Amino acid sequence: MGVQVALLIIAAYLIGSIPTAVWVGKIFFKLDVREHGSRNAGATNAIRVFGWKAGLPVFLFDVFKGWFAVMLAGFFLSDQMNNDQLVFMKIGLAAAVVLGHVFPFFAGFRGGKGVATLLGVGVAIYPVTVWVVLGVFVLVLLVSGFVSLGSMTAAFLFPFIDIFLFRQDNTWLMGLSILVALFIPLTHRKNIRRLIKGEETKFRPTRHGNKPGRPV
Numbered sequence: 712m713g714v715q716v717a718l719l720i721i722a723a724y725l726i727g728s729i730p731t732a733v734w735v736g737k738i739f740f741k742l743d744v745r746e747h748g749s750r751n752a753g754a755t756n757a758i759r760v761f762g763w764k765a766g767l768p769v770f771l772f773d774v775f776k777g778w779f780a781v782m783l784a785g786f787f788l789s790d791q792m793n794n795d796q797l798v799f800m801k802i803g804l805a806a807a808v809v810l811g812h813v814f815p816f817f818a819g820f821r822g823g824k825g826v827a828t829l830l831g832v833g834v835a836i837y838p839v840t841v842w843v844v845l846g847v848f849v850l851v852l853l854v855s856g857f858v859s860l861g862s863m864t865a866a867f868l869f870p871f872i873d874i875f876l877f878r879q880d881n882t883w884l885m886g887l888s889i890l891v892a893l894f895i896p897l898t899h900r901k902n903i904r905r906l907i908k909g910e911e912t913k914f915r916p917t918r919h920g921n922k923p924g925r926p927v
């Protein structure tokens with residue numbers, strides 16, 4: 712079973728490494744999304760640079776990557792592991808797919824910030840909590856206009872919502888929620904600096920996408 716576990720971890724990383732925004736930009740727009748907007752290979756920047764018609768499929772696929780990678784545990788190991796082992800395996804797959812998205816093998820290890828892929832992970836592992844956290848993100852985005860602030864606020868509140876509101880009692884899942892709260896701010900370091908300086912640009916996608924401009 713050890714070989715099977717290793718292969719699934721590698722598979723999850725490679726699934727996460729599919730650089731959706733990069734490939735969509737290069738195939739359909741002849742542009743590298745990492746050279747425009749926020750210089751980030753994520754769904755939000757794809758929406759900014761290419762517009763909703765291209766950016767929304769990028770977002771949905773990045774979410775799907777996270778969900779599918781975690782579900783591999785159930786597909787292949789549900790009859791070989793007890794519940795605690797299966798949860799631990801799902802966490803390992805979650806880490807692998809998010810790392811793949813942030814450091815994609817297929818795109819020179821320059822990827823996105825992992826928010827959309829973490830949403831997919833959340834749908835697979837925290838099927839109730841994730842929707843409340845998503846609501847927090849949307850609320851902060853609508854009030855502030857900053858995607859980065861919405862992402863970080865939702866991530867910060869995630870463990871509190873899961874542990875105290877939904878009474879999470881699995882130690883591994885509690886630990887994962889805390890790691891998410893720490894991980895997302897780390898991938899948003901530049902955004903934090905711009906927010907502090909008052910230089911962060913609000914999210915205002917146009918119908919057909921934006922021309923290359925200042926980082927947002």
